[in-house]
Amino acid sequence: MQKKEFHSGRRDFVKQSSLLAGGLLTLPLISQANFFSGANDVIKIAMIGCGGRGTGAAVQALSTKQNVQLVAMADAFADRLNESYENIKGEVGDKPGRLNVKEEHKFVGFDAYLKAIPLADVVILATPPGFRPIHFEEAVKQGKHIFMEKPVATDPAGIRRVLAAAEIAKAKKLNVVVGLQRRYQNSYRELYKRAQDGIIGDITSMNVWWNQGALWVKPRKPEYTEMEYQMRNWYYFNWLCGDHIVEQHIHNIDVGNWFMNDYPVTAVGMGGRQVRTGKEYGEIYDHHAVEYRFANGVAMNSQCRHWKDSASRVDEEITGTKGRIICDRAVIQDHKGKVLYRFDKKQENQPYQSEHDELFDAVAHGVYKYQDAERAAKTTLTAIIGRLATYSGQIIPFDQALKLDLNLQPAAYAFDAKPQLLPDADGNYPVAKPGATRYV
Amino acid sequence: MKNKLLVLSLGCMITQSVSGQDNSPPNQPYTATLPGTTVSFRMVPIPAGSFNWGSPVSEKGRKDDEGPRQQVQIGAFWMSAHEVTFDEYDVYSDAEKDKTPIPDGMTRPSPPYIDLTLGMGKQGGFPANSMSQYGALSYCRWLYAKTGIFYRLPTEAEWEYACRAGAATTYPFGKDSSSLKQYAWYAGNSGGKYHKVGELQPNAWGLYDMLGNVAEWTLDQYDVHYLEQAPDKDPWKQPTSRTPRSIKGGNYQDDAAQLRSAARLKSDPDWNRRDPQIPKSKWWNADAPFIGFRIIRPVKQPTKEEAGQFFADVLDKYIGSR
Numbered sequence: 001m002q003k004k005e006f007h008s009g010r011r012d013f014v015k016q017s018s019l020l021a022g023g024l025l026t027l028p029l030i031s032q033a034n035f036f037s038g039a040n041d042v043i044k045i046a047m048i049g050c051g052g053r054g055t056g057a058a059v060q061a062l063s064t065k066q067n068v069q070l071v072a073m074a075d076a077f078a079d080r081l082n083e084s085y086e087n088i089k090g091e092v093g094d095k096p097g098r099l100n101v102k103e104e105h106k107f108v109g110f111d112a113y114l115k116a117i118p119l120a121d122v123v124i125l126a127t128p129p130g131f132r133p134i135h136f137e138e139a140v141k142q143g144k145h146i147f148m149e150k151p152v153a154t155d156p157a158g159i160r161r162v163l164a165a166a167e168i169a170k171a172k173k174l175n176v177v178v179g180l181q182r183r184y185q186n187s188y189r190e191l192y193k194r195a196q197d198g199i200i201g202d203i204t205s206m207n208v209w210w211n212q213g214a215l216w217v218k219p220r221k222p223e224y225t226e227m228e229y230q231m232r233n234w235y236y237f238n239w240l241c242g243d244h245i246v247e248q249h250i251h252n253i254d255v256g257n258w259f260m261n262d263y264p265v266t267a268v269g270m271g272g273r274q275v276r277t278g279k280e281y282g283e284i285y286d287h288h289a290v291e292y293r294f295a296n297g298v299a300m301n302s303q304c305r306h307w308k309d310s311a312s313r314v315d316e317e318i319t320g321t322k323g324r325i326i327c328d329r330a331v332i333q334d335h336k337g338k339v340l341y342r343f344d345k346k347q348e349n350q351p352y353q354s355e356h357d358e359l360f361d362a363v364a365h366g367v368y369k370y371q372d373a374e375r376a377a378k379t380t381l382t383a384i385i386g387r388l389a390t391y392s393g394q395i396i397p398f399d400q401a402l403k404l405d406l407n408l409q410p411a412a413y414a415f416d417a418k419p420q421l422l423p424d425a426d427g428n429y430p431v432a433k434p435g436a437t438r439y440v
Numbered sequence: 441m442k443n444k445l446l447v448l449s450l451g452c453m454i455t456q457s458v459s460g461q462d463n464s465p466p467n468q469p470y471t472a473t474l475p476g477t478t479v480s481f482r483m484v485p486i487p488a489g490s491f492n493w494g495s496p497v498s499e500k501g502r503k504d505d506e507g508p509r510q511q512v513q514i515g516a517f518w519m520s521a522h523e524v525t526f527d528e529y530d531v532y533s534d535a536e537k538d539k540t541p542i543p544d545g546m547t548r549p550s551p552p553y554i555d556l557t558l559g560m561g562k563q564g565g566f567p568a569n570s571m572s573q574y575g576a577l578s579y580c581r582w583l584y585a586k587t588g589i590f591y592r593l594p595t596e597a598e599w600e601y602a603c604r605a606g607a608a609t610t611y612p613f614g615k616d617s618s619s620l621k622q623y624a625w626y627a628g629n630s631g632g633k634y635h636k637v638g639e640l641q642p643n644a645w646g647l648y649d650m651l652g653n654v655a656e657w658t659l660d661q662y663d664v665h666y667l668e669q670a671p672d673k674d675p676w677k678q679p680t681s682r683t684p685r686s687i688k689g690g691n692y693q694d695d696a697a698q699l700r701s702a703a704r705l706k707s708d709p710d711w712n713r714r715d716p717q718i719p720k721s722k723w724w725n726a727d728a729p730f731i732g733f734r735i736i737r738p739v740k741q742p743t744k745e746e747a748g749q750f751f752a753d754v755l756d757k758y759i760g761s762r
Binding site: 052053055056057058059084087088090091181211212213214215216308309311312313314315328350351352353 | 530534550551553554555557558559562563713714715716717718719
């Protein structure tokens with residue numbers, strides 16, 4: 001991991017970054033003038049995506065020890081933006097100056113991000129994941145440090161854009177933290193360290209789960225265009241969400257990839273809509289079971305489902321020749337059940353906060369330390385090939401999927417534009433059917 | 441002004457004449473069924489009386505907030521024999537299980553983003569867990585709207601009175617924790633998880649799992665000095681902010697000392713620190729799988745107006761209390 005540090009203070013760091021970037025890149029650096037231009041070294045933040053998670057991330061950014069200010073907000077919906085503003089005010093009202101968003105810096109619409117990003121030093125990207133590639137690309141182009149939520153795309157076309165922008169971010173030495181927060185959680189870091197030290201020997205198999213009940217649905221209103229309906233109910237449409245194997249289960253899949261220090265080469269699996277069959281649930285499946293295979297033959301068995309009143313588990317188990325790591329309990333056992341290591345849960349941190357504490361500490365001190373984008377893109381692709389496998393019934397190779405001509409995004413982002421996926425006369429959406437749906 | 445009103449509210453609940461639809465004899469247990477379902481819960485009578493609230497300075501494991509020990513009078517009520525289960529709670533939280541519409545002005549808890557039972561069990565008699573105090577009290581309001589009978593959380597003093605069931609000793613069954621495993625799921629026997637309600641022995645008044653299993657929300661604001669100031673009749677520390685609230689009973693992760701009848705526990709905002717969303721859920725605690733509740737029904741029921749005022753004061757003024 002690249003860890004070159006510049007100790008000469010932030011402004012010099014910025015200068016060096018831009019010099020480096022200028023030498024390496026052909027992309028114009030549009031907003032150099034805005035880069036760390038705040039008075040008294042204020043770090044200015046723009047949030048793109050003002051839902052519950054974006055608001056949470058903004059509050060966490062504003063709760064770090066650094067001299068930070070939220071200066072711009074962007075969302076597709078004015079109501080969501082205004083709710084978010086009020087909620088942030090409620091949370092950081094006791095920290096004077098931290099919330100400094102002028103009326104004219106609250107941007108609404110699909111292009112709001114283009115207006116908000118130039119105003120900031122650090123951007124928070126937390127819209128539904130379908131937009132992440134274009135937002136990340138723009139933030140990198142403008143030379144911003146970035147916190148972005150997982151997943152980072154919903155289709156292979158988006159993954160390629162993120163990977164390309166990730167290279168530029170590295171060249172520009174932009175810190176990029178991705179909200180796969182287990183990587184920032186003390187218990188997981190301790191378990192990982194011990195796995196690297198060989199406490200369970202060689203990994204022989206992994207099991208990962210996100211089995212739980214159902215999530216929210218928002219009723220269709222007569223005034224909604226199809227685009228607005230899908231945007232409001234983004235969870236149930238793949239161009240926005242990627243299906244829950246991508247949107248949620250990515251956390252557990254990421255742990256598997258992390259502990260293997262690798263990405264799977266193939267995925268095969270099954271899934272469907274067994275319980276959640278109504279049209280209000282769009283096109284996504286309610287369950288997926290995927291067998292991922294790594295180059296050395298190790299299998300990662302993955303299950304995720306949204307079935308209420310069923311056995312639930314959100315966890316990972318890493319099994320090796322000498323023992324097993326049970327991540328949620330933060331315990332390592334040998335094969336006779338003897339405890340080899342138990343993390344003291346009193347030492348657990350709040351990983352969502354730590355992500356921001358670490359990112360803003362690096363930015364404030366002019367340190368280039370975080371380059372999460374590439375691995376997050378590859379882990380997102382891992383989850384996507386799981387979806388492609390369950391939707392098609394085929395074996396999906398990772399490398400082939402990366403090159404796949406699959407772009408779920410609409411031709412235009414506007415409320416009167418048509419998404420690619422449309423309901424039939426009864427309001428039902430077409431759903432993938434193994435054997436009939438094909439990708440490879 | 442507000443506090444005066446609240447005192448009145450609780451007083452009314454205990455002194456006004458019965459106005460609920462049901463006139464169950466106060467000294468008899470009964471089983472009620474949630475309307476439109478086959479899900480039932482059992483209520484056992486708790487006689488009016490007085491008891492020594494708190495612990496003597498000599499008690500092993502005692503903390504300073506448990507005194508000074510004092511005698512208080514408690515009015516009669518019924519208490520649920522068991523902790524409220526998910527079978528019951530989900531009739532409120534899951535519209536598909538509730539065959540009748542949600543009462544006007546009420547909302548159901550939104551489903552949590554992650555599963556908060558942590559795989560410990562849900563259907564078939566496991567205690568409902570992880571809810572905020574607001575979520576527990578909202579269930580009482582929903583139950584009142586559905587049945588016409590006023591239910592609420594017990595006050596801290598009512599809870600301890602019912603738990604002791606006449607015993608002045610450290611535990612309802614004596615002063616020695618060696619018998620605890622016959623009555624309570626705690627660190628010594630739980631296997632690190634909660635269990636189905638009612639699997640162990642009840643106390644003398646027929647209440648199961650008062651100690652251990654899930655800890656239980658009470659109606660009281662937590663105040664470290666409350667026993668120094670509390671009135672000697674139906675004491676209730678009224679809410680003044682959304683947190684902290686008073687918890688009783690200890691839980692499946694706790695050691696024996698936290699399961700003493702007099703032990704007072706306070707809720708902690710950290711119990712929801714890993715909720716990644718803002719606003720944080722008003723219904724759930726992301727990091728408190730050990731918290732649950734049980735309900736009581738005061739024998740002297742409030743009028744409809746008084747009950748409405750009560751819920752306005754304890755719930756609507758403290759949305760998301762935890």
